[in-house]
Amino acid sequence: MRLNKHISESGFCSRREADRLISEGRVLLNGQRPGVGAQVEEGDKVVIDGQELRKRAPGAKKHVYIALNKPTGITCTTEAHVKGNIVDFVGHQQRIFPIGRLDKDSEGLILLTSNGDIVNEILRSENNHEKEYLVGVNKAVTDEFLRGMAGGVRIHGQMTKPCKVRRIAKFGFSIILTQGLNRQIRLMSEALGYKVTQLRRVRIVNVTLGHLKAGTWRNLSEAELRGLLPQRTDW
Template identity: 55%
Template structure:
């Protein structure tokens, strides 16, 4: 027995958040009936979205897909096909997949896609401490004060960013390792300190990097990468603990 949103996300149809939206819009049926809030799905139930039955996940997840994609500038990280330049059409994968998190349209680099809704929140939650490495170029020379401020925390979006590792690369570039994923976080941090980002590339998520993937190309994660990921996610929470 599973909660309805988890059942839908586990099938690979969409993420759990998107499943909640589908349920709220009245697009989901269980055995042909509109479900009540908090309904749980039994093994014998038939679940449909927009009139189409969705199949439950295989017990051993043998039907799950895990992809590393090198997103070019201009691609939008959405599953909405009506949006021009959406990531799903850009990849053209034969099965339904969705991105884990997002990269802004003007940003580029590594993004993971899957049809395994169970791992999405585990990777994205900041409190789970999964690193994401970015290479950033700004519009003017970087100072020691800039590095210190970026690494110690910057006030944006009614909060202060978590302390993080920042290293200067050249005159106008730096690398930053984040465990958060606030909206346009790096760009907002730089703007607060009087800098403008001219290029932003995500180079790594956890242990997975861009090696061997040209812009616009993707590859499946290797067995070794999946083994390390599963070990890393074993004790990761899917939801916020309520602590900052």
């Protein structure tokens, strides 16, 4: 079996992401750095970032928890008839669905899972789970704009919660939200006379986008799951 397929079938990440890990020298096969097209034989030892890969037992039904760097143009829906739906894009062997949403025109971090029991726990606004975004706009970011965004803006007939905002470039800012209203950042910006030109989510609670390339995904680590779901152990 090809090494990238072996890694993918273990549930660690997609084949595309496995190829990247191999090419970056982060995978060892029997103690050696393999090429992207390397083959795995029965009994071979595969190590990724210093941790031995454990192949999933046949018939095992362990829950799936994925971090995806969603590119623009992909729709966060499980409806199969929608072209470019996120489930078909990931193409996982288990039935998974997104936790929350990320607009079709937006990119960046989104979580997917096969465990429906934890979705509401992560999304519930009163838990104040932080989500961080990097945003590009069509006009220079002013102090007045930053104060307006941070203090709350009326959209969808309600005031948004106060949030953390800071300038990161002449036409860019970062924002940390603890709620997830539909198209919230775009509508908040529009209410203050700005248009969003680019929007990327880079963090959900303790899970960060890091170096995950657009269109690739990886499994969450146990440490990330503990941070997301501190009251649970039934991952």
